[in-house]
Amino acid sequence: MENGAETIAQDEIIFRSKYPSVQVPEDLTLPEFVLSNAEPYLDKVAFVDALTGKGYNYGEVTRDIKRFANALRSLGLRKGRVVVVVLPNVAEYAVIALGIMAAGGVFSGANPNAHSSEIKKQVEAADAKLIVTDGSTYDKVKDLGLPVIIQGEDRVEGTIYWDELLEAADRATTGIVEEKVHQNDLCALPFSSGTTGLSKGVMLTHRNIVANLCSTLFSVGPELIGQVTILGLIPFFHIYGLTGICCASIRNKGRVVVMRRYELRAFMSALIIHQIMFAPVVPPIILELVKNPIVDEFDLTKLKLGSVMTAAAPLAPEILTEFEKKFPGVEVQEVMHNL
Structure with missing residues (x-):
């Protein structure tokens, strides 16, 4: 048993993706x-x-x-x-x-x-x-x-x-x-x-x-x-x-519309005025976009939003369904972050 364990410990076990390895440039600082x-x-x-x-x-x-x-x-x-x-x-x-x-x-x-x-x-x-x-x-x-x-x-x-x-x-x-x-x-x-x-x-x-x-x-x-x-x-x-x-936006030479704090009217105005295409948010914002009547004050046909990304907590399936009905064509991506 000990010999078998030693053999396994000495063998390098690597799980590789079916996709090609990502090329990381050498020597460049962030x-x-x-x-x-x-x-x-x-x-x-x-x-x-x-x-x-x-x-x-x-x-x-x-x-x-x-x-x-x-x-x-x-x-x-x-x-x-x-x-x-x-x-x-x-x-x-x-x-x-x-x-x-x-x-x-x-x-x-x-x-x-x-x-x-x-x-x-x-x-x-x-x-x-x-x-x-x-x-x-x-x-x-x-x-x-x-x-x-x-x-x-x-x-x-x-x-x-x-x-x-x-x-x-x-x-x-x-x-x-x-x-x-x-x-x-x-x-x-x-x-x-x-x-x-x-x-x-x-x-x-x-x-x-x-x-x-x-x-x-x-x-x-x-x-x-x-x-x-x-x-x-x-x-x-x-x-x-x-x-x-x-950092990703600078790398992609995009534009970041900076908001210090969340307030629904200011949020909706920013989406429309600045023609925001991608909005990383959290599930409570998705919920408010679905439920709060303030959203109906805005002309949603003027939105250029292509996708939103939610993080920090899971998004309830029924809220996702309602969001997709209210904002057709807006893709919802879910990711989890622990830091």
């Missing part, structure tokens, strides 16, 4: 991978705020990722150090996350609606060296003893302002330590929801996420490069929001 081939799209809008209309084109996204990376290096951020980002969905979110990664840092998104004690636990567990937040959330991080970058229009004494930091990085020409970032270096430290115990950080390398983007449903065919408009409602601090929405 920022390099998603921004590759961006030159023809520099004037195309990459992110737009659904409420204010403020947007960033690919030229600005590319420029500001580099500016923020240089700014972080000028502040002394070294490779492998963690930066915790405590922000709602904003048009600048992907620039911040990818700028951290481009500098060699490790992005760790935190829920801005979390209690200060929860944010403190994440900051301490990650051994973070810097925090990025906004004026409305600053009180939750002010006593953590770390430098704080404030994004947005608010001004808080004793903090570093996002806009001024980028401008200073433009002027800085000396004293910046630039360390080579490799594909197997850590780039993200998302924290689980704690379903099976305490919340835990998950160490992801550039290669992990690049490989994921090469193999997921968020990849599109060549005919749709530069053509897809996606709803950015799923929280970007969640790895699904950052990878599946932000």
Whole structure:
């Protein structure tokens, strides 16, 4: 019996898909991978705020990722150090996350609606060296003893302002330590929801996420490069929001319509005004789209929506049937995410 067990242990057992292996490009970091081939799209809008209309084109996204990376290096951020980002969905979110990664840092998104004690636990567990937040959330991080970058229009004494930091990085020409970032270096430290115990950080390398983007449903065919408009409602601090929405859209040269919070009228208006084609949502939103009479205030013939993706919980079959009747031609995809 022992000899048989030893034989099995020595044999390599590999289950292979019937489909060809996905080709993962070597040596590209995540920022390099998603921004590759961006030159023809520099004037195309990459992110737009659904409420204010403020947007960033690919030229600005590319420029500001580099500016923020240089700014972080000028502040002394070294490779492998963690930066915790405590922000709602904003048009600048992907620039911040990818700028951290481009500098060699490790992005760790935190829920801005979390209690200060929860944010403190994440900051301490990650051994973070810097925090990025906004004026409305600053009180939750002010006593953590770390430098704080404030994004947005608010001004808080004793903090570093996002806009001024980028401008200073433009002027800085000396004293910046630039360390080579490799594909197997850590780039993200998302924290689980704690379903099976305490919340835990998950160490992801550039290669992990690049490989994921090469193999997921968020990849599109060549005919749709530069053509897809996606709803950015799923929280970007969640790895699904950052990878599946932000990074995949940049890779596909699509446009993300950013929403900070869900409200049905604003949601319906965004779908129609911005001609959203793909909307990752959660089952309660599907339920409201089926049941709430507010939806009937809108001309559904103006929708350009081709598909919705639901995650986080199963969708009841009867709700799916009702949705398909009310929104004929809109494909419903269901996926499960545990992080």
